[in-house]
Amino acid sequence: MDAELAEERVLQAEIAAVRRACENPPAPWEEKSRVQKSFQAIHQFTSEGWKSSKDLKNQLGHLESELSFLSTLTGINIRNYSRQTEDLTSTEMAEKSIRKVLQRHRLSGNCHMVTFQLEFQILEIQNKERLSSAVTDLNIIMEPTECSELSEFVSRAEDRKDLFMFFRSLHFFVEWFEYRKRTFKHFKVK
Amino acid sequence: MAGILAPGLGVLAHLERLENQTSRSRKRSEAQAQERVLGTKIQKLRHLRDDPRAALWHRRGSVKACIANVEPNRTVEVNEQEALEEKLENVKAILQAYHFTGLSGKLTSRGVCVCINTAFEGNLLDSYFVDLVIQKPLRIHHHSVPVFIPLEEIAAKYLQTNIQHFLFSLCEYLNAYSGRKYQADRLQSDFAALLTGPLQRNPLCNLLSFTYKLDPGGQSFPFCARLLYKDLTATLPTDVTVTCQGGEALSTSWEEQRASHETLFCTKPLHQVFASFARREKLEMSLVS
Numbered sequence: 001m002d003a004e005l006a007e008e009r010v011l012q013a014e015i016a017a018v019r020r021a022c023e024n025p026p027a028p029w030e031e032k033s034r035v036q037k038s039f040q041a042i043h044q045f046t047s048e049g050w051k052s053s054k055d056l057k058n059q060l061g062h063l064e065s066e067l068s069f070l071s072t073l074t075g076i077n078i079r080n081y082s083r084q085t086e087d088l089t090s091t092e093m094a095e096k097s098i099r100k101v102l103q104r105h106r107l108s109g110n111c112h113m114v115t116f117q118l119e120f121q122i123l124e125i126q127n128k129e130r131l132s133s134a135v136t137d138l139n140i141i142m143e144p145t146e147c148s149e150l151s152e153f154v155s156r157a158e159d160r161k162d163l164f165m166f167f168r169s170l171h172f173f174v175e176w177f178e179y180r181k182r183t184f185k186h187f188k189v190k
Numbered sequence: 191m192a193g194i195l196a197p198g199l200g201v202l203a204h205l206e207r208l209e210n211q212t213s214r215s216r217k218r219s220e221a222q223a224q225e226r227v228l229g230t231k232i233q234k235l236r237h238l239r240d241d242p243r244a245a246l247w248h249r250r251g252s253v254k255a256c257i258a259n260v261e262p263n264r265t266v267e268v269n270e271q272e273a274l275e276e277k278l279e280n281v282k283a284i285l286q287a288y289h290f291t292g293l294s295g296k297l298t299s300r301g302v303c304v305c306i307n308t309a310f311e312g313n314l315l316d317s318y319f320v321d322l323v324i325q326k327p328l329r330i331h332h333h334s335v336p337v338f339i340p341l342e343e344i345a346a347k348y349l350q351t352n353i354q355h356f357l358f359s360l361c362e363y364l365n366a367y368s369g370r371k372y373q374a375d376r377l378q379s380d381f382a383a384l385l386t387g388p389l390q391r392n393p394l395c396n397l398l399s400f401t402y403k404l405d406p407g408g409q410s411f412p413f414c415a416r417l418l419y420k421d422l423t424a425t426l427p428t429d430v431t432v433t434c435q436g437g438e439a440l441s442t443s444w445e446e447q448r449a450s451h452e453t454l455f456c457t458k459p460l461h462q463v464f465a466s467f468a469r470r471e472k473l474e475m476s477l478v479s
Contacts, residue, residue, distance in 0.1 A: 004225070004228045004229065004232060005228065007232055008228065008231060008232055008235065011232060011235035011236060012235065053270065053271055053274060056271070056274040056275065056278060057274065059278060060274060060277060060278050060281065062297070063278070063281045063282065063285060064281060065297065066285060066295075066296060066297045067281060067284060067285060069295070069297060069302065070285070070288050070293075070294060070295060073293065073295070073304075073353070073354060073357070074288065074291050074293050075354075076288075076291050078284050078287050078288060078291075079284070080284070081283050081284050081286070081287035082283070105287075105290070107287050107290065118290075120290075122314070132313070133313070133314040134312050134313045134314065135309075135312035135313075135314070136312075138312075160311055160312065161311065161312030162309070162311065162312060163290050163291075163292070163309070163312075164290075164291065164292035164307070164308075164309055164361075164365070167290075167291040167292060168292065168358070168361075
């Protein structure tokens with residue numbers, strides 16, 4: 001193996017030399033990154049070949065059952081999630097070892113027949129003593145929109161920026177609603 | 191552009207990969223596999239060195255372009271793999287997102303490890319975990335719940351009959367504890383100037399005792415407050431007593447203040463009450479000067 005590794009190194013150096021001879025010499029840092037990128041591409045291509053489809057399918061299966069468990073446990077079915085991060089650290093802050101990061105999250109899903117879409121922001125401030133994490137903005141869109149009890153706890157959750165309260169209340173509300181529906185159906189049949 | 195490149199290069203790479211996948215490569219050891227990859231790499235590098243135009247193409251193009259040159263059904267297999275990888279990333283992301291519901295978890299070989307996240311008024315606070323063993327009877331393998339939270343009591347009531355109820359109840363206790371702790375911490379860190387002595391608190395943060403002054407430098411007597419949170423699932427106290435250290439009978443204005451403070455502590459979070467004290471003081475100071 002050692003001999004091959006050595007040969008690889010030698011070849012890489014020779015290729016670099018050939019390149020330099022081929023073209024107008026580019027800026028030194030440009031050439032280095034280009035070489036690195038193409039070797040990275042080859043390496044990635046060959047090593048990814050080893051992650052067979054079967055392994056991926058197994059992993060996917062395991063994670064999907066985890067998802068199914070969480071969905072049953074919380075009563076909440078999350079279908080989509082995405083996030084973006086923005087570093088708000090100014091040079092002044094960096095000097096004082098303070099770091100400020102703004103995260104933007106978007107998630108959507110459903111709880112039985114109620115669908116929701118959330119957009120919220122979390123501001124993380126890290127200083128020497130501690131890390132603080134706070135929800136700075138919370139927007140909730142629900143469907144159906146006509147239900148007054150639903151809109152009530154939604155606006156309360158938005159005001160208090162209370163994510164957990166929103167999900168817990170949604171779950172309990174829908175459970176109660178479903179229970180009521182079943183009870184009425186039961187009596188109707190009779 | 192791809193035509194200029196020695197087409198054998200892309201096909202070689204891809205065929206190598208496929209050959210390894212379809213054969214009993216899984217049974218071969220990792221080390222052997224790595225050697226082959228390295229060998230292939232070296233072959234390719236030799237080509238790259240020998241063919242300057244190939245070097246040019248590799249620098250500009252992407253490796254995926256050479257796969258497109260290969261037979262179409264091979265491309266389908268690669269696309270399936272990419273689709274699987276994308277789906278995997280998506281599922282991983284959604285699993286992470288469950289943290290925002292307050293309850294998330296992972297399947298374990300024994301059962302499940304549930305993670306309870308706590309927050310107070312939008313401030314994300316500590317997380318706790320409970321590792322459950324799925325057996326008859328269901329039991330807690332280990333956990334990070336503080337000793338003063340009545341975990342055994344809650345488990346005795348609900349664990350065997352309704353896991354969901356057990357976890358929701360535990361969530362309530364932990365979130366309330368986290369919230370009370372947060373208020374006490376904020377009082378100590380942000381309003382130390384208004385306290386005339388140390389804040390006394392128990393680990394459960396449901397019994398707080400402190401003395402404070404509205405005008406730190408001034409002549410007035412300090413107030414003494416005692417907050418008791420009998421309901422462990424609440425973040426506001428159930429019993430509040432505010433007294434004035436003066437001892438003698440208070441003037442009506444002092445009495446009014448004392449009574450209003452008692453009401454404030456009952457209805458608003460502790461640190462917010464002090465924030466309003468600080469604002470009032472600042473306002474009065476600005477009026478005087």
